[in-house]
Amino acid sequence: MLDKTSLDEKPLALVVDDDLSLRLSMCAALAKAGFATVEAENGREAVEIFQSDAPDIILLDVVMPEMDGFATCSAIRSMPTGKYTQILMVTGLDDTESIERAFEAGANDFVAKPINWTMLGHRGKYMLRAGRAMEELNKSKRRLAKTQELALLGNWEIDLINNSFHCSPEAGRLLGLTKVHRQISYNDFLASVAIQEQDRVKEKIDSAVKFKRPFSINYRVILPDGAQRHILNRCEIFFNENGVEEMMLGAVQDVTQLKNAEEEIRLLAFYDSLTGLANRTLFMDRLGHEIASANRHGKIFALLFLDLDQFKRINDSFGHHIGDLLLKNVSETLQKCIRKSDSATGPVLASDSDTLIARLGGDEFIILLSDIQKPENAAIVARKIIQAIPTVYVLEGHEISVTTSIGISIFPVDGKDMELLLKNADSAMYHAKEKGRNNYQFYKNSLNDAVSERYSLEQGMRNALKRDEFVLYYQPQIELATRRIVGAEALIRWLHPQKGMIPPDKFIPIAEETGLIIDINKWVIQTACRQNEQWRQADLKPIRIAVNLSGYQLASQNIIQIIQEALADADLDSSNLEIEITENVFMQETKDTIGILKQMKDLKLRIALDDFGTGYSSLSYLTTFPVDVIKIDRSFVMGCTMLENSRVIIKAIIAMGHSLGSKIVAEGIETEEQFELIKGYGADEGQGYLFSPPVNHIEFARLLAQECLL
Incomplete structure (x- = not known):
């Protein structure tokens, strides 16, 4: 069936659809x-x-x-x-799989029914312009490559017998050496090479001279006016005539146009034209490389899948032009968020270059x-x-605000390949929408795993x-002047029947959140x-023992x-019991906490301030x-x-502690040099692996029986 009108000088569009009414509408x-x-x-x-x-x-219906649209597209390509x-x-078909099949078959773009007829003509013009630009760029690339393969725009040579160098004036002009009014030397020849590339270029040429072999290398030169040339x-x-290497003949060519054309093609191929x-x-290319790198180095990374909430309503209310402006503004907001995301709780990302923001299509x-x-860090x-995102955007007089729902998948726990990671991030995003929109959710299975471990x-x-x-x-606390044991710090450990020894930093935070810390504190003090007392009854010399109490809700622990008891x-x-508390207990400064202290x-208990100088230190609470x-x-x-x-x-x-009448204990002494230094500064006591690591009660009794720890 053929209906061809006004073909002279007009671009020709082929409309393919089994629905006559739609064909007629598209043609119109x-x-x-x-x-x-x-x-x-x-x-x-x-x-045909x-x-x-x-x-x-x-314009091809699916x-x-x-013969469906995918097969037709593949056949034409x-x-x-x-x-x-x-x-x-x-x-x-409003599904991701159909869209991906369309691109795989060779489609340049897709549009979903119902069609915005006004926008269809504009989209056709844009696609035609982009297609012609791509064709022209490829033609230019081929022409430039062939021309520069044949044309020697500037030449140079190195005599391999006497190692002399010669460069033509035209080569000097290309390299920006117009102000050199003498014979151009080999060092002059390399002087204009961009600083970050000079070592690479010199090494390449020197190696070729040494081994008498040809080479080809691309690099940038900086001209006297600051311009850059490829x-x-x-x-x-x-x-x-005897087959001996006599001369190295070279040519330099200005390939700036070719490089610019390649960059334009790269932008068309790899970047979204709107944002x-x-x-x-x-x-997808970067994600594949990231998976390979993470596998090699044992690292983790995250995908954040974003969808703007109720974006279709904005498009319907204000038109597609305003929708496009909103997408551009949102993309700028996303880039600002990523640039500012390395300050909370330490570096979130190694650098800005470790992130990639992409627009998958539409509002995704x-x-x-x-x-x-x-x-x-992904949650941050x-x-x-x-x-x-909900910032109010003023777009051509309209004040528009939008929210977003975010799904997060983590490599490798939520997937070890591209498809699964994307699918799970997408699934988590829909979970966020089900939670009321304007929130983020990790992929559900990974959440379940984390909750299961915690439980x-x-x-x-x-x-x-x-x-x-x-x-x-128990870790001995030593009087530094005599090296005698004068005390011990009691340190809790968990001997789990399946997991083995679990350090306190793994379970104490959970104990604080669940309230189990109250029973644990009680057990530590009683034990x-x-x-x-058992050591004293065994005729060992009396010492004080220090227990470190968690400051979590100290006032409610009946401590x-x-x-x-x-x-x-x-x-x-009571003089043989010391209570260690951290600075955060003092910083609470509640009436109940003051009363407990x-x-x-x-x-008559001794109170020790643990880890001094690492928290929100303030001298006022010491008074x-x-x-x-x-x-x-x-x-x-x-x-x-x-x-x-x-x-x-x-x-x-x-100095401050002694002026306030407090004893000073230094933790973590591991070498004789540290010991002598701390002792010389006037600290009273110390503990650390130089004297003994934490040991069980039997081993500690053996240490206590000694006169001193040397």
Whole structure:
């Protein structure tokens, strides 16, 4: 079926659809936009018309009898003349798989039914212009490549016998050496090469001279006016009549036009024309490389799948032009969010170059966060986006705001290949929409895994107290002047029947969140007091024992009664018990917390301030709550022999503590040099692996029996 009108000088559009009414509507819209049209009612007829009439653009329905749109598109692309023809797939299938099949078959773009007839003609014109630009760029690339293969625009040579160098004036002009008014030397020849490329170029040429072999290299030169030129430098070896390498003959060519054309083609192929963001093709390529790199280096990364909430309503209300402006503004907002995402809780990303933002189509965006260290960093970025997107955008007089729903998948836990990672991020995004939109969700299975692990530890802790799985290890505290043991710090460990030894930093935070910390604190105090009394009954010299209490809801732990009962049950004098608390307890400054600390002092307990200098340190609370002991954090002690700042801080803490009447204990002493330095500064006591690591109660009794630890 053929209806060809006004073919002279008008671009020809082939409309392929088995629905006559739709064909007529499309032809009318295109004719209004200045196109001539031909029609085909199926794919087979479309292929025949393409061969005979060579249309400039094809509007191709997906679902047709005899030969569907995908097969028709593939058939046209396989023809010699079908490489640059623009193909717009027209589909009523609103699913990602159909869209991906369309692009794989060779479509340039797709449009979903119902069709906006006004926009159809404009889209056809844009596609025609893009197609012609691509064809012209490819033609220019081929012409330039061939021309520069044949034309020697400037020549140079190196005599391999006497190692002399000669360069033609034309080569000098190309390299920006017009101000050199003497014979151009080899060093002059390399002087204009961009600094970051000079070593590479010199190494390439020097190696070719040494081994007498040809080479070809591309690099940039910087001209005297600051302009940049791309140079192709090639050389061959010239042999004398005896077959001996005699001369290295080279040519430099200005390939700036070729490079610019390649860059234009790259932009068309890999970047979204509306937003300037990466397109699906570039994103999938980068994702493949990221998976390979993460597998090699054992790293994790995240995908954030974004969909603007109710974007269709904005398009319907204000038109597609305003919708496009909104998409451009949102893309700029996303880029700003990523650039600012490396400041919260330490570096979230190694650098800006470790991220890629792409527009997949419509109102869908995806962000690749590379090397994120931990999944929580992806949530930090997602929260920033959630907060930033609803900004009111003023678009041609209209105030428009939009929200977004974000799904997050993590490599490798949520998938080890591209398809699964994308699918799971997409699934998590729909989960976010089900949660009410304007939020982010991790992929559900990974959440379940995390919750399951946390629940396992929580349940295990409930049973650990009943099954006596917790144990206390004891680290000696040494009087620095004599090296005698004067105390011990009790440190909790969890001997899990399946997981083995679990350190406190893995389970204490969960214990605090669930309230189990109250029972754990009680067990630690009771066990430490009981053990101290057992050592005394074994005729070992009396010492004080320090227990580190979690400051979580200290006022609600009934801690004073627990301490009193533990001391009474063990028949232990309160002077032999020391309570270690961290700075965050002081920083709470609640009335109840102040009361508890005063009651501890009334019981004649020693109060030690642990990890001093690592929290939100303030000298004011040291006057409000006079402590008996200030413990210098191990981070300062470990750096004291190398870092001047650490030594300054240590001396300041010691001087301040002594002026307030407090004892000073240094943690983390591991070498004799550290010991002598800390002792020389006037610290009273210390602990660390130089003297002994934390040990069980039996081994500690053996240490206690010694006069001193040397």
